[in-house]
Amino acid sequence: MNQTLGSFLEDKRSMLNQQMEQQIYSMQIPETLRESIMYSIEAGGKRIRPVLLLAANEAFGGEENRAIAPACAVEMVHTYSLIHDDLPAMDDDDVRRGKPTNHVQFDEATAILAGDGLLTAAFHVVTSNDHLSDREKVFLTRELSKASGAEGMVAGQMLDMEAEGQTLTLEGLEAIHRHKTGELIRFSAVAGAFIGGANPSQLHHIETYSKYIGLLFQVQDDILDVVGEEGEIGKPVGSDVSNNKSTYPQLLGLEGAIEHKNQYAERARMALKEAGVESTLLEDLIDFISDRKN
Amino acid sequence: MNQTLGSFLEDKRSMLNQQMEQQIYSMQIPETLRESIMYSIEAGGKRIRPVLLLAANEAFGGEENRAIAPACAVEMVHTYSLIHDDLPAMDDDDVRRGKPTNHVQFDEATAILAGDGLLTAAFHVVTSNDHLSDREKVFLTRELSKASGAEGMVAGQMLDMEAEGQTLTLEGLEAIHRHKTGELIRFSAVAGAFIGGANPSQLHHIETYSKYIGLLFQVQDDILDVVGEEGEIGKPVGSDVSNNKSTYPQLLGLEGAIEHKNQYAERARMALKEAGVESTLLEDLIDFISDRKN
Numbered sequence: 001m002n003q004t005l006g007s008f009l010e011d012k013r014s015m016l017n018q019q020m021e022q023q024i025y026s027m028q029i030p031e032t033l034r035e036s037i038m039y040s041i042e043a044g045g046k047r048i049r050p051v052l053l054l055a056a057n058e059a060f061g062g063e064e065n066r067a068i069a070p071a072c073a074v075e076m077v078h079t080y081s082l083i084h085d086d087l088p089a090m091d092d093d094d095v096r097r098g099k100p101t102n103h104v105q106f107d108e109a110t111a112i113l114a115g116d117g118l119l120t121a122a123f124h125v126v127t128s129n130d131h132l133s134d135r136e137k138v139f140l141t142r143e144l145s146k147a148s149g150a151e152g153m154v155a156g157q158m159l160d161m162e163a164e165g166q167t168l169t170l171e172g173l174e175a176i177h178r179h180k181t182g183e184l185i186r187f188s189a190v191a192g193a194f195i196g197g198a199n200p201s202q203l204h205h206i207e208t209y210s211k212y213i214g215l216l217f218q219v220q221d222d223i224l225d226v227v228g229e230e231g232e233i234g235k236p237v238g239s240d241v242s243n244n245k246s247t248y249p250q251l252l253g254l255e256g257a258i259e260h261k262n263q264y265a266e267r268a269r270m271a272l273k274e275a276g277v278e279s280t281l282l283e284d285l286i287d288f289i290s291d292r293k294n
Numbered sequence: 295m296n297q298t299l300g301s302f303l304e305d306k307r308s309m310l311n312q313q314m315e316q317q318i319y320s321m322q323i324p325e326t327l328r329e330s331i332m333y334s335i336e337a338g339g340k341r342i343r344p345v346l347l348l349a350a351n352e353a354f355g356g357e358e359n360r361a362i363a364p365a366c367a368v369e370m371v372h373t374y375s376l377i378h379d380d381l382p383a384m385d386d387d388d389v390r391r392g393k394p395t396n397h398v399q400f401d402e403a404t405a406i407l408a409g410d411g412l413l414t415a416a417f418h419v420v421t422s423n424d425h426l427s428d429r430e431k432v433f434l435t436r437e438l439s440k441a442s443g444a445e446g447m448v449a450g451q452m453l454d455m456e457a458e459g460q461t462l463t464l465e466g467l468e469a470i471h472r473h474k475t476g477e478l479i480r481f482s483a484v485a486g487a488f489i490g491g492a493n494p495s496q497l498h499h500i501e502t503y504s505k506y507i508g509l510l511f512q513v514q515d516d517i518l519d520v521v522g523e524e525g526e527i528g529k530p531v532g533s534d535v536s537n538n539k540s541t542y543p544q545l546l547g548l549e550g551a552i553e554h555k556n557q558y559a560e561r562a563r564m565a566l567k568e569a570g571v572e573s574t575l576l577e578d579l580i581d582f583i584s585d586r587k588n
Binding site: 087116128137148150 | 321322323324326327328331378381383384401402403404406407409410411412413414415417418420421422428429431432435436438439440442443444445448449451452453455456
């Protein structure tokens with residue numbers, strides 16, 4: 001990994017963690033509910049979405065302090081989605097990132113409410129921020145609600161559950177990923193570029209870039225489930241197979257999946273070129289996501 | 295009930311139902327998820343919150359078409375909260391308004407996602423509306439997210455669950471209600487008055503009015519649980535007692551609860567007078583909520 005991206009990731013992660021903590025502690029939340037929310041926020045993770053948002057903003061010359069609120073918001077939405085997806089009625093996962101999932105550490109009711117609270121807080125964080133114009137706040141709220149709701153991420157989780165135990169076509173598999181993980185990644189890139197000052201044509205190409213980033217992210221997830229190390233990926237290797245989930249390696253073979261991944265990376269690179277923006281960060285993010293080990 | 299309010303309620307309910315249906319059908323939602331969302335929207339209910347919002351807007355001379363989107367949004371948030379509150383891990387209710395609850399009719403996972411989708415859609419409905427300025431959309435999103443989130447309604451549900459089996463003081467009981475039902479009712483009145491053009495002092499008095507409307511609503515709920523007819527209230531009479539919930543009648547006796555209710559109604563009337571607005575609708579709403587049978 002390029003040193004520039006490496007230190008950017010590290011710096012921004014710790015900045016984002018601080019900012020999210022500050023936002024949550026600035027709210028008057030019942031004690032246990034706050035603990036449950038902070039537990040999942042502090043569980044960490046790669047912070048890919050907010051870092052992508054910050055990098056896209058920076059690529060277009062935007063000031064960082066204007067991108068922090070939406071970056072925190074998208075990570076809060078992502079965190080809520082993990083809490084709800086892990087619930088017994090959903091994917092029924094007990095462990096995430098090597099730690100007990102929220103409903104195991106607390107209880108189901110608290111986990112449901114922590115997710116509800118985080119989702120709602122995301123919209124408050126965006127609209128109560130001082131560095132954004134009303135026009136920008138409306139754009140961000142509208143796009144984030146579309147990307148994360150019943151047309152976007154929530155649709156993806158629904159389609160994913162309905163597909164369990166079924167063999168999907170590649171098209172069907174991509175439709176799930178486009179919704180379930182793709183939409184928030186798309187939002188992140190577009191939101192960052194928008195705040196940074198990208199013009200409509202640039203926004204369009206950044207959207208294409210983010211589409212392939214999202215697919216890249218998912219195919220690598222599937223590959224790691226086959227070839228990864230349990231200690232690194234934070235969940236048992238092969239859990240997709242045992243959960244009867246359709247994956248890229250299952251549909252295309254491991255070689256085919258890797259080939260597919262490389263094609264996605266190439267298309268992301270092309271879209272970035274067409275956006276006409278020089279950004280080592282956005283370029284290096286392609287390799288980072290493509291080569292990540294967890 | 296006054297005829298004016300009666301026909302207002304009836305007209306607005308059917309208008310709101312149509313509008314919400316239209317909004318949900320304008321979104322691309324997976325079939326089963328849409329059915330689940332529509333099932334709970336169509337389960338009906340009194341539509342008190344959106345009607346209060348419309349009435350407050352009208353009281354200040356606002357155009358109705360500017361209040362419809364936030365009115366739908368608050369009812370969507372209310373509906374999501376009912377779906378999640380009914381879940382087995384939460385209040386574990388099988389029946390609402392005489393019909394199977396969402397997770398009984400569908401399944402738990404679908405109910406969780408339907409709630410998530412409705413909550414998220416509320417913010418999209420507000421920010422994608424053509425009749426509101428960006429400033430108004432930001433105000434509405436900020437206030438709705440605060441009222442419904444971990445500082446507001448979600449906090450109320452958390453406090454309510456934590457209080458189960460405990461004997462509360464009147465103060466503790468009111469803190470729960472202020473969050474759990476009060477915040478969305480407050481939002482409704484303030485949002486309607488704001489869109490209608492109320493000045494800051496009027497907004498303040500409308501907020502006070504809504505605070506007592508909220509408490510009035512809750513004390514009558516508790517009274518109905520003691521003296522209501524099962525067929526009318528849509529759930530078994532006495533279910534608060536069997537669920538070990540603290541109630542006004544339990545803390546104050548039935549007579550005391552009724553007396554308390556009348557005091558709240560009086561204070562709501564005073565606040566309305568101080569707002570300096572002539573509104574038969576808002577006045578009649580006090581009696582309607584106070585005297586309702588379900």
